[in-house]
Amino acid sequence: MENKKAQHPRSKKKIALIIIICILVIFFFIIMPILTRLIYLDNFGKRFETAQWMAYSVNEFDGLKVTESTFPSNNGQLLAGYHYSKENQKIKGVLVIAHGFGGGGHNTYMDIADYFTSNGYLVFAYDATGNDKSEGEAVGGMPQGVIDLDFALRYVKQTDEYQDLPIVLFGHSWGGYCVGSVLNCHTDVKAAVLVAGFNRSIDLFEQQGESIIGSGIKLFMPYVSVYERLKFGKYASYTAIDGFGASDAEIMILHSKDDSTVLPENGYEKFYNAYGETPRFHFIEYEDRGHDSVYYSDAARRYKEQLNKDYTAYVEANGGEYTAEIKEEFMKQNLDKSKCYEFDYDLMQQMLDFYDSAL
Numbered sequence: 546m547e548n549k550k551a552q553h554p555r556s557k558k559k560i561a562l563i564i565i566i567c568i569l570v571i572f573f574f575i576i577m578p579i580l581t582r583l584i585y586l587d588n589f590g591k592r593f594e595t596a597q598w599m600a601y602s603v604n605e606f607d608g609l610k611v612t613e614s615t616f617p618s619n620n621g622q623l624l625a626g627y628h629y630s631k632e633n634q635k636i637k638g639v640l641v642i643a644h645g646f647g648g649g650g651h652n653t654y655m656d657i658a659d660y661f662t663s664n665g666y667l668v669f670a671y672d673a674t675g676n677d678k679s680e681g682e683a684v685g686g687m688p689q690g691v692i693d694l695d696f697a698l699r700y701v702k703q704t705d706e707y708q709d710l711p712i713v714l715f716g717h718s719w720g721g722y723c724v725g726s727v728l729n730c731h732t733d734v735k736a737a738v739l740v741a742g743f744n745r746s747i748d749l750f751e752q753q754g755e756s757i758i759g760s761g762i763k764l765f766m767p768y769v770s771v772y773e774r775l776k777f778g779k780y781a782s783y784t785a786i787d788g789f790g791a792s793d794a795e796i797m798i799l800h801s802k803d804d805s806t807v808l809p810e811n812g813y814e815k816f817y818n819a820y821g822e823t824p825r826f827h828f829i830e831y832e833d834r835g836h837d838s839v840y841y842s843d844a845a846r847r848y849k850e851q852l853n854k855d856y857t858a859y860v861e862a863n864g865g866e867y868t869a870e871i872k873e874e875f876m877k878q879n880l881d882k883s884k885c886y887e888f889d890y891d892l893m894q895q896m897l898d899f900y901d902s903a904l
Contacts, residue, residue: 577764577765577768578768578772580765581765581768581769581772582772584754584765585686585769585772586683588750588753589683589684589685589686589687589689590683590685591675591683591684592675592676592681592682592683592684593646593647593648593649593650593675593676593677593684594649594676594677595648595649595650595652595653595677596648596649596869596872596873596876597873597877598872598873598876598877598880599648599649599652599653599876600649600652600653601652601653601655601656601882603655605655605882606655606656606659608631608632608663609629609631609655609658609659609662610629610630610631610632611627611628611629611630612627612628613625613626613627613628613678614626614627614628616671616696616697616700617696618674618692618693618696619692619693619696622674622679622680622681623679623680624671624672624673624674624679624680624693624696624697625650625671625672625677625678625679626669626670626671626697626700627651627658627669627670627671628667628668628669628706629655629658629659629662629667629668629669629670630662630667630668631662631663634662634665634667635665636665636666636667636710637665637666637711637900637901637904638665638666638667638710638711638712638713638735638900638904639666639667639668639669639701639707639710639711639712639713640658640661640666640667640668640669640713640714640715640900641668641669641670641694641697641698641701641712641713641714641715642654642657642658642668642669642670642671642714642715642716642720643673643690643694643697643714643715643716643717643719643720643721643723643724644670644672644673644676644716644717644719644720645717645718645719645720646684646687646690646718646719649672649676649677650671650672650673650676650677650678650679651670651671651672651677652672652677654670654715654717655670656886656888657715658670660888660893660897661715661897661900664897665901666713666900667706667707667710669697669701669707671693671697673689673690673693673694674689674692674693675689685776686746686773686776686777687719687722687746687749687750688746688773688776688777688780688781688783689777689780690719690720690722690723691722691723691726691727691780691783692777692780693723694716694720694723694724694727695727695730695731695780698712698727698731698734711735711903711904712731712733712734712735713734713735713736713737713738713900713903713904714727714734714736714737714738715737715738715740715896716737716738716739716740716742717740717741717742717839718740718741718742718743718806718807718836720740720742721739721740721741721742721743721785721807721812722739722742722743722744722745722746722749722785722812724737724738724739724742725737725739725742725744725784725785725786725788725789725796726780726783726784726785726787726788727783727788728785728788728789728791728792728794729783729787729788729791730783731792732791732792732793732794734792734794735794735795735900735903735904736794736795736796736797736899736900736903736904737794737795737796737797738797738798738799738896738899738900739785739796739797739798739799739812739816740799740800740839740840741799741800741801741804741806741807741812741836741837741839742785742798742800742807742812743785743807743811743812744784744785744786744811744812744815744816745784745785745811746773746781747766747769747770747773748811749807749811750766750769751763751766751769752807752808752811785812785816786815786816786819786820789816789819789820789826793825794825794903795825795826795827795899795902795903796820796825796826796827797826797827797828797829797896797899798812798813798816798817798826798827798828798829799829799830799831799839799840799892800812800813800829800830800831800839801830801831801832801833801834801835801836801839802830802831802832802833803832803833803834803835804834804835804836805835805836806836806837807836809830813828813830816828827899829892829895833846834846840888840889840892840893840896841886841887841888841889842887842888842889842890843889844884844887845884845885845886845887845888848881848884848885848887849885852879852880852885855879856872856875856876856879859871859875860875
């Protein structure tokens with residue numbers, strides 16, 4: 546009996562240790578993976594459609610023509626493709642546009658298509674999985690954009706109208722990450738412009754998560770990495786910096802220091818630290834152009850700032866409730882796209898010269 550009594554506290558400690566280990570196993574191997582998947586689905590488990598007030602029509606651009614097509618992506622989902630051109634073009638090459646995240650598909654980049662078709666390029670754009678006219682119940686995740694661009698480029702290379710034409714890329718935000726990363730598997734691309742792009746999918750996931758739950762997001766990051774690898778395979782490991790290294794493409798990188806959507810430390814600064822002294826790289830950094838207005842004029846940014854103030858006053862005067870319907874009503878009455886989206890034509894000329902020199 547005495548021996549049993551002497552061992553009793555040890556037995557309690559052993560049981561407590563086993564319980565603690567079981568709790569840790571459950572937490573790290575069951576609860577955390579489930580929470581990670583739920584957080585991931587909350588961000589990427591939905592479709593995105595372009596708001597009507599933002600949507601361009603080809604009729605808004607003089608002489609711009611478009612024909613539509615479809616092509617399959619990785620799981621057989623059909624993506625909507627758009628072939629832009631103008632009459633009597635002296636064609637230099639084909640520009641492929643990869644759009645940003647969260648606002649729908651390619652539609653709000655139609656002004657880019659118009660500019661470059663006016664200057665000697667055929668333009669191919671598309672809606673990524675889960676956006677606008679493309680199939681897919683949800684966007685799925687950032688690496689899905691790289692997959693879709695990979696399949697878009699395969700389609701372009703097999704399309705008669707683009708045969709033997711040099712390919713250049715343009716990407717904004719999510720699209721910037723995609724055009725950099727896709728160079729890992731399309732090393733024949735001649736040039737790429739990244740506007741407000743980022744290097745890795747998980748970098749942006751961590752940045753956005755930190756703005757919501759603070760440094761606690763770091764606990765989730767190993768699980769996010771594993772989840773993306775299981776979901777997207779090799780595409781999850783692609784980075785823009787690795788793409789730059791795999792390719793001889795000329796690269797132009799644009800960013801603004803005040804960009805709070807993609808912090809420069811997750812894009813521009815990493816790119817500059819890696820390739821700032823490399824001759825084929827061209828870096829342009831602004832102070833106050835934000836995330837969505839990098840290639841628009843100072844007057845356009847002032848107009849947009851005043852428009853947003855007027856919208857806030859409009860909402861407050863009509864009950865203070867911010868809804869998509871109220872914004873649609875206000876923008877239809879007040880938005881002047883020619884003022885809000887006026888190009889910085891000096892910058893656009895620099896992009897054009899950059900592409901031309903790479904061919």
